[in-house]
Amino acid sequence: MSDDKKKNNHQNDDQDMIKLIENLNRKDDVNLNRRAFLKASFGATVAIGLATTPFGVFSYMRDADGKVKRVEIADTKELAIGESKNFAYPTEDEPALLVRTPDDQYVAYNNKCTHLQCPVFYEHKENVLLCPCHKGYFDVNNGHPVAGPPQRELPKILLEVKNGKVYAVGREVRHG
Amino acid sequence: MDKKRAAFLSIFLFLAVNIVCLTKVIESYYGQEYGHVYTYMTVALLSTLFAVAAFFIWRKEEYKKSK
Numbered sequence: 748m749s750d751d752k753k754k755n756n757h758q759n760d761d762q763d764m765i766k767l768i769e770n771l772n773r774k775d776d777v778n779l780n781r782r783a784f785l786k787a788s789f790g791a792t793v794a795i796g797l798a799t800t801p802f803g804v805f806s807y808m809r810d811a812d813g814k815v816k817r818v819e820i821a822d823t824k825e826l827a828i829g830e831s832k833n834f835a836y837p838t839e840d841e842p843a844l845l846v847r848t849p850d851d852q853y854v855a856y857n858n859k860c861t862h863l864q865c866p867v868f869y870e871h872k873e874n875v876l877l878c879p880c881h882k883g884y885f886d887v888n889n890g891h892p893v894a895g896p897p898q899r900e901l902p903k904i905l906l907e908v909k910n911g912k913v914y915a916v917g918r919e920v921r922h923g
Numbered sequence: 924m925d926k927k928r929a930a931f932l933s934i935f936l937f938l939a940v941n942i943v944c945l946t947k948v949i950e951s952y953y954g955q956e957y958g959h960v961y962t963y964m965t966v967a968l969l970s971t972l973f974a975v976a977a978f979f980i981w982r983k984e985e986y987k988k989s990k
């Protein structure tokens with residue numbers, strides 16, 4: 748009798764367990780989770796994709812009013828080799844520096860230091876661009892940082908020398 | 924079944940493409956390389972379109988089966 752009872756209990760137990768497992772309805776659960784996961788991923792895809800459009804619109808607006816301007820910045824007679832001159836390009840509040848390098852090349856960069864925006868100077872003796880604030884050094888020939896805290900290159904101003912005049916004809920913020 | 928699986932997986936591919944494009948767009952926007960902004964934006968929008976198509980294909984297959 749007691750044996751029988753035990754058996755009964757056991758059977759009941761088992762059935763209860765089966766019920767529990769069935770209640771979980773695992774297959775549906777997994778399916779629903781997978782659906783929800785895919786829907787969330789899809790939503791993220793669309794959101795991220797559409798998030799690129801404002802940048803496109805702003806670029807277009809900036810592009811339209813920042814079209815390549817051609818500005819005369821210096822006379823070739825003005826600068827001896829190893830001298831430099833300040834000017835502003837492309838707008839009045841973007842200071843820039845024109846340098847006539849020892850190998851008689853004209854180069855120009857916006858001279859706001861890419862570290863914390865101090866003005867950068869041309870150091871003739873060492874032939875480097877120097878930011879005195881935290882001793883940042885930039886290569887004269889390409890505007891890339893060579894020592895000190897700056898990590899990014901100085902925006903490069905494209906030049907054209909024609910009929911004894913130096914013109915700024917464009918700008919590359921990121922280059923080489 | 925096969926089509927459904929392809930659609931399912933491709934959405935993750937498009938998600939990855941969009942993430943890469945968004946970072947590139949932001950990078951080129953602040954680097955003022957506007958040409959790159961347009962290129963990556965186009966890529967992102969195209970991949971979004973494909974993702975929408977893939978999603979609808981998947982949805983059709985998924986809910987057809989459960990009926």
Ligand code: FES
Pocket residue numbers: 860861862863864865878879880881882883895896897
């Ligand atoms: S601001 Fe130029 S090095 Fe810090």
